[in-house]
Amino acid sequence: QKEVEQNSGPLSVPEGAIASLNCTYSDRGSQSFFWYRQYSGKSPELIMFIYSNGDKEDGRFTAQLNKASQYVSLLIRDSQPSDSATYLCAAPFSGGYNKLIFGAGTRLAVHP
């Protein structure tokens, strides 16, 4: 089992819809989780992080964390074509001092 797993997609949603991206992790010791967005041919950029159970909202983005079930999700409301990118979930490996383990990413395509 991979330490951080994501559905590779592509996830295709129409413009204006809610995109839901999911991630599961295996290390119960992980305390914080990160969502990075990576446009094709570009480097990743951080869009959200969460470390408490529940929801965290930032503009059109909401991160959700459920430590008991070991999953974290990212909701994008009012999806725009400019949101089309690969979204990477990452968690620090608890046995290794803040080394982030990345999932393979979910490719999101928002069509007009």
Place this chain on the structure above:
Amino acid sequence: EADIYQTPRYLVIGTGKKITLECSQTMGHDKMYWYQQDPGMELHLIHYSYGVNSTEKGDLSSESTVSRIRTEHFPLTLESARPSHTSQYLCASSKGTGETNEKLFFGSGTQLSVL
């Protein structure tokens, strides 16, 4: 916001050549990292550093080496490049102030092709 620079952006080189990928950051970050990423695949940590004169190997075995003589500079060297080294190499840094706020800032990457 990110002030982390990688050069070159693209590099095409023949087998057996020695190469150095440069990475510099002007944010005063203590922690620096090198990730390797193949198309459509996850990022794999190959090296990291907690500060000057500190370097550690990451989770993915790599034939490359790194050095950290200055806080701002974290170059990666391949003594003898091979086609299997063809990949994108991403440098990143973070403040190192605590797990819950370990935001990684990435450079623009170096796409390496070894013929």
